[in-house]
Amino acid sequence: MTAVVRPAPELFSLRGRTAVVTGASSGLGARFAVVLASAGAVVFAAARRLEKLKELADDDPRIRPVVCDVSRAEDRVRLMETALDETGRLDVLVNNAGASGAVRAEEESAEDFAGVLAVNLVAPFHLARLLAEAPESGQTRSVVNVASVLGLVSAAPLGGAAYTASKAGLIGLTRELAGQWGSSGVRVNALAPGWFPSEMTDGLFADERSRRWVERGTMLGRGGEQQELDGALLYLASDASSYCTGQVLTVDGGWTAR
Secondary structure: OOOOOOOHHHHOOOOOOEEEEEOOOOHHHHHHHHHHHHOOOEEEEEEOOHHHHHHHHHHOOOEEEEEOOOOOHHHHHHHHHHHHHHHOOOOEEEEOOOOOOOOOHHHOOHHHHHHHHHHHHHHHHHHHHHHHHOOOOOOOEEEEEEOOHHHOOOOOOOOOHHHHHHHHHHHHHHHHHHHHHHHHOEEEEEEEEOOOOOHHHHHHHHOHHHHHHHHHHOOOOOOOOHHHHHHHHHHHHOHHHOOOOOOEEEEOOOHHHO
């Protein structure tokens, strides 16, 4: 039987799909919500700051704001139930919400360490499981875990023990869930950005010394721009990556290639 060859633009379309994006009130998360909506998805944009989410929704009616603190299990359940109740399906999950923690390990308590893992690792696991347990929609479902190059390499002195551990754990979780759920039609991949502007990296790019550090360590000699993640996100979220699971797509200007 010959497979139907679809036009390339159709492969990246998300028309008729439902997507959930966490950490969507600013930075990369806000951009991710806009990109998925522009590809045709109904996007449930989740974060703690409702006013920021409403601004996104005002610009695109396909974006639905949902107040959610991903560190709270009940909020995670409510988020996924809201998306499922309103559209009858769950197709794409972008686990983007994240916490940074302290830079120096000796300044980070065990409780603080656990708090970062609760947001960066436990929440993505729970949300992914909720998507996998949702009724099948007739389409392959996609989980995109937003990891980081700091899950692959150390960035001392700018790293953080809890943050890097959580992102490395998220990459391991990605591979394991992909292996467990592949036969059920749930693809799980990770997107590992390098240095991009966000609330978390404002200080990095504002400081000339640290900005030059980024430029020296990046083969392209600069930090990334938000729109330079658009294609990678759409690839992993859409049918364009239908034979891709358990992978880490690194978009870092060559940072980890040295």
